[in-house]
Amino acid sequence: MSEIKVPEMGESITEGTIAKWHVREGDRVHTGDVLAELETDKVNLEISAEQDGVIEGILRQEGETVGIGETIARIGAGGDAAAPAGKPADETDGGARPAASGDADKAAAATPSAQEATAPASAGASSNDSRTSEQARQAADGYAASPAARKLARERGIDLGQVAAQDPIGRIRQEDVKAHSEQKGAESSKAQQSTPAAAAKTGESAVAVSDGGKPVERRKMSRRRITIANRLVEAQRTAAMLTTFNEVDMTAILDVRKRRKQAFQEKNDIGLGFMSFFTKAVVGALKRFPLLNAEIKGDEILVKQYYDIGIAVSAKEGLVVPVVRDADRLGFAGIEKQIAELAGKARSNTLSLNDLQGGTFTITNGGVFGSLLSTPILNTPQVGILGMHKIQLRPIAIDETTMANRPMMYIALSYDHRIVDGSEAVRFLVVVKELLEDPESLLLEG
Template sequence: MNEITVPAMGESITEGTIFKWHVKEGDSVNIGDVLLELETDKVNLEISAEASGVVQKILRQEGDNVTIGEVIGQISPEEGVGNEPAVPKTAEVPVPAQAESKAAPVEQPKSPAPPAESGDGSTPPASPAARKLARERGIDLDQVQGRDPIGRIYHEDVKNHSNGGSKTTATESKSVAPAVASSAPAENPAKPTERQRMSRRRQTIANRLVEAQHTAAMLTTFNEVDMTAILDVRKRRKDAFKEKHDVSLGFMSFFTKAVVGALKRYPLLNAEIDGEDIILKKFYDIGIAVSAKEGLVVPVVRDADRLGFAEIEKEIVDLAGKARSNTLSLSELQGGTFTITNGGVFGSLLSTPILNTPQVGILGMHKIQLRPVAIDAERSENRPMMYIALSYDHRIVDGAEAVRFLVTVKELLEDPESLLLEG
């Protein structure tokens, strides 16, 4: 019998959620066939069969949280389909059944479970993630009520217990159910609602945003950029650029180059905090925020300081395509040193971006809009202007340094030829 287990998915990922099974019990599979799709904090992964045979058992269902190494199904060799599953059942089940058949019914093993979890000193089975969270929060696993019918405790059970939700999860389930049922008719039928479970990625996004606000001394400074020169360059060069490099000349390559130039002058914006230390990064891996169906993801353009405009544009187009088709790898999402996010594509005129921790800086781009600008004391013109915002961690970045960083970005963008020198 071959076991279907949750594979290692990267050093920062310890668990995932079964998003969809592509097979069912009784299906024949070959080596390499996709068995299921696993949703993690960052990307969705496909788990393939490591042996040919028949899917004998599916142990965990869609929506269940699972941990690395956990057995979630079984595949039996095809030639032994008729006999393979019978062997463990006849070998294991009759032993306790014969010993207890005269004294108790078959359901006898189910009754000792609650006392074992509630006070006889034994430790209930729990996933590694659940044990880790219990240790961190000082929770006795014997007091945690799980939802798993076989008694195993999972990360969500410990989390619910620490939030005061474990009692209603199990011990009060009988009393809670009537209350929920009785309160439902009281809702106004003219104002219907729909309850949807957040995807794992959406939960992760929510947790990381709250964590950033709780841990960083986040502040935002603003400026505006006259985009006249960049628009002129794009107008004159876009056709030749497209023909030569087979990619459009967008705004992101200009902004990426400007950010790299500013980071070289103000390196604390390219750092992170590790305890009482500051880690200054001497490389420039720029994260580009991309809106996908499941939420915002930030793939990384590696060594952006060494890339030309065309290479940056190609890399961004490739990463954005993978983000929207949900085919990004973990390596393409990890290790960024600074992030750029463009709310302007959705029409945002001004916003305060939230840090992508552990990074200490993020630049927000916005909508280009014609506004009257004073050229001198006597003249004004309508110019294509963009507000830009820099959110930064005030713990290591002073306000004066943040302002100078943003002014540098502005100056480089308003003089596109200088970006060639900064590159």
């Protein structure tokens, strides 16, 4: 028998939450099969089987927090000791085996019944096998319980370690599991009818409670959402954050995309979007104002000589910021391909830790959701983040006598005022504006 343990997941991750089990006790698995999905602060990871065998015990349930190296399940070689989970006793191999299990239960309880007195003699011959099987199962998880009790506990998602045994020798029986289940149900119902705080203790991910006679849905926050919330609050608490704004005339970029979009797609097998223009413009501005590509560490400033640009992506469980590595060395097609690949990973929950670590500056695009103006929050320890917004036609004064409707976008730069002065931030944003309004200059910036 081998133990399934929570694997190492990176320096900054010490625990996770079991999001989903893909197997049940008694299931036969093969090497490489996905057993469970683990949700961490940053990514979701799959835990796979390292050998063939049968799941003999699931020690931690969905929603529970587990630490690195903690045992969450056990895999055995299989055989007669483990029947498929949820399989009725009368469907197991050998007609005598159900009777043997029943006899073992009765003998342990030391309360013979009329059925025991008239049991076939052949049943006694197989009772030793049944007891051996049951003892192996008890040794696996540390609890003495009848097969019927185990089956009911699995069906109702009950941890046998929380069930009180009425049997004098401490053996958990089916009636004990039923009593425990009914007690939990009564406590849950009572908690839901009391205060909202008490309702939250039931552990349900979504509990309907009453608030002044009006319905309220109470949902448990996911680990990732909690982490996002903590990081945003920490950014506002630790950084001297300030935001400056400007606007960009997108006419030239729209014209380039209109003329080059099809040829670009055919040549590179990827669409020409706006993010490659903005990434290039940001890199060009960072080269002129390197303090926006730095971070504070203690009483030192670390100015980074590389340009790993984080691109904020909205995923199902919250915002993530995968990183485009060495963006200064990539062409437009390379940037677009990396962004498309990372966005796809984010939405399918397959991002790795390496995809998320080490960014030097972040770009976020609220315009895809219709945002006209916003103040983005820093992605610490970075000291700068650029916010893109919706492109909107607005009347613009071309000169003293001419007005025209132009596709305009507001851009916002949030920065850490501890190391970036206001004049630097304003000039940085002006450079971004100038590069975007003259796309040819992006080629000269490299």
